[in-house]
Amino acid sequence: MTGQLAFVESPVQLLNVLEWAHAQSAAADPSGPGLPGVPGRPGSALPPPGVVGRRSAGLGVPADGVWGRVGTTHDGAAPVGTASTGSLGTTGGGEVAADLTLVVLSPTDPMSRGQLRRMAQLARDDGFTVRWQEARHGRGSLARTLRDLAPLLRAAERVIVGDPFSRYVQLLLTLFAPKQLTVVDDGTATMEYAAQLARGERLVRWHRRGSSRGPRELVLAPVSAAARRKLAPTRRRAVEIFTSLPVEPPPGTTVTPNTFAWTRARFGPPRLTRGSDLVGTSLVETGVVDADQYTRAVADLAATHGATRYFAHRRESAVKLHRIAVETGLEIVRPDLPLELIARRGPIGRTVVSFPSTVVHTLPLALAGTGVKVAVCEIAPEWLKANVSPRAQGFLAGVAGTAAFEVDRLTARATPTAERFEFG
Template sequence: MTHHAADTALDALAWVESPLQLLTAAEWAHRHRQRTGRSTAVVYRILDPQVVATAEALHRMAAPFVRFEPYLGIPWARLTTSRHWAIGDAFSGQFRAAAAVLPRPRRVTIVDDGAMVVHAMLALAGEVAYARPDQFESRSKTLLGGLVADRLRGLAHDGRVELFTSFPGADAPASRAGITVVRDEFTWLREAARREQLPAVRLPHPRIALGSARVIDALLPAERYLRWVRELAEDAPLSYLPHRRETPALLDAVGALPGVTVVRTGLPIELVLASAREPLELHTLASSAATTLRLVLAGTGSVIRETAPSALSAPRSRGVA
C-alpha cells in the first residue's frame, strides 16, 4: 500500500441502509471532520427509493461527505480499503457477512437508526442475543452474529468502538460493553436549516400526524390506526407525514379521512421538519421519531404528543376530562 493509500485508509467510510442512518452518518461526518480533520465517504443502498432521495437532498445541501456512492449488495472493495467503518445497522445480515470475512477495521462507529440501537448495545454487552428481538434467524446468521459480536467486543476492549446516538437509553449498556458514547444533537442539520439549505416542503397545517409502520408490521389493526388519525382530525385539520413503509392502500385510506392532508415528501421527517420556524404540534404513536424530533425542533416551541399503541384498543371517550 502506498503512503497515499495508507493515509486515505484512515479516513472513514459510512455504510448505510436507511434514510435515518444516512442523515445520522452526515451528522457524525461533520463532527468527525471538525475533531480530526479526516474525511468521510458514504455508500448508500439504492434499493430503497427514500434512501436515494435522501442522498440526493444531502448532496444538494453540501453534506460533509467527500463522496456519495450508491451500491447493491455489499461494498466489498470500499470496506477492504477503509480502516474506519461507520455502520448504521449492527444486526444487518450484509454487515455480519462483511465483518466476518474482511480484515478487522481499526475503528468502528455505530451510527444509530432508532431505538434498536439500545438492543444492539445490550447485545454487545453480552446481556441479550446478538439478533433483532422477536425475529427468527437461521443457524448461519446466528453463527455469523456470534463471530461479529466477538470481533466488535475485541475492538471495544481496545477502545476502538464508538456509538453516535441520540438515544440516552443506549448509554448504560454501551458503557458496560466498553463502547464510547457520543451524543448526536443534529448540529449539522440545524446549521443547514439556518442557512436555508433544506428542501422546501409546504405543510398545509401546523398540526401534524406522523405515519407509523405498525400496521404494515401487523402490530396494530388498520381500523384502529385509522380511528386514531380520524379522531385527531376531528379536533383540528392535520398534515399527515407518511412512514416510508406504509402501503399506497393505507395512505389512500388515511387521505380519505375528513380534515387530513397526506404530504408525500419521500424524505425522512427529521429532514422535512428541520426548517420549521413556527411552533408545530406533532402527534405520533410511541416511536424513535419522538426522540430525534425533539432535538431537531429544539427552540421552536413545538410540542410532540406521543400515544401509546395500547391506548388505541378502545374508542376514545369524548366526555369532559
C-alpha cells in the same frame, strides 16, 4: 487509503453520519466553522415535500402501488431532462470529509431510494465522496458488492454503520473487522443494540416474535454470531455509539450525543403553521399494530389536535395511506428527506404528534428554540396484533416513556365508541 468508511442503507443513517462528521470536525477545531452548517448558510432552497393527495382530491392508488413526487422517477431521482429544483447549498468538507467515504448499500424500496439520492446529494455538496452500490440489484449482487468493497474495507481504520442488525453489514464486518467501529442511529434500533450488547445476547430486532428461529435465521446464525463479536468492543477494537437516544453505554463502549447541530445550522428556522401535524409509523407494516385500530387512532388524534397533515413513514404502504386519506381527510405527505430536515425547513405545525418512534427523541433536538411542541401517543394494548411478543410491547412502552422531558405524553383511554387521548 480511506481512513474512514461508512455504510448506510437508509436516509436517516446517512443523515446521522453527516451529524457525526460535523461533531468530529467541531471537536477537532472548536473555533472553526466545522463541516457544513455554518449559521446563515443557505440550505432551505429545497422544494416542498411531496404531497400525494387528500380526501377532496379523490386520491387513488397508482397501478404500480407507488406514490412519488411529480416529475421524479420511481426511485425518487430526477429524470433525464428535468431541471434542477434548487440548490442544496455547498460547504467545505475539511479533513473529516476528505477522509470519509460513504457507501450507500442501496435498498429496493422506491421511497427509501429517492430519499437516499437526495441525502447523497447533500453529502456530495459538503465535500464527501459518496459511492452508490446496487447491493440488492439482481442475482450476483452480493458477490459483486463484496468484491468491489473489499479493498476499501481492508484499508479502513474506522467503519461507521447505521444498522447493526443488517445482514449485509454483519457479513461485511465478519469478513473485514475494523479497528474502530461507530454505530449511528437508524431508528430506535440503537436502543435495542446497546441493551443486547450489554446483556451479551444475540442481535435480534425488537419486533421479531419471541425467540423462534426460522430456516433463514438458522442458516444465517453463524454470520450473526460472528457479527455479534465484531460489533462488540475488545482490547483491539474501540466501539462508539453516536446517538440522540437515551442509551446506557455497554461495558467498553463510548456513547457520544447527537445534538443535531448540523441540521439546525443548515436548515431553518421553520415557519410555523397554526395547526398540528401527525407523524406516521410503519408499525402496521412490521406486523405489530392492527391496521383498523391504527386508522381509528389516527382519525381520533387528528380530530383531538386539529391536525391537517400526515407525514408518512417511508415504509408505509400506499394502500394504507390511501385509506387514511379517505377516512380522515388528512393531507398525506411523502417526505423526500428525513423528517428532521423537513420539519426544520418548514412549514411545520406548532404541535407535532407521533406514535412511539425515534422522532420523539430527535425532533425536540432538531426543532430546539422554534417553539414547536412534540407529543407522543402511547400504543394501547388493544391496538396490538395477537401474535406480538411481550418483548415488543415493552420496547414500545420504553420508547414513549424515555422521550425527552420537553415531549408531552398522550395516553389512549378506550371508550365504547372511540379512543380518547389525554395528557399523561
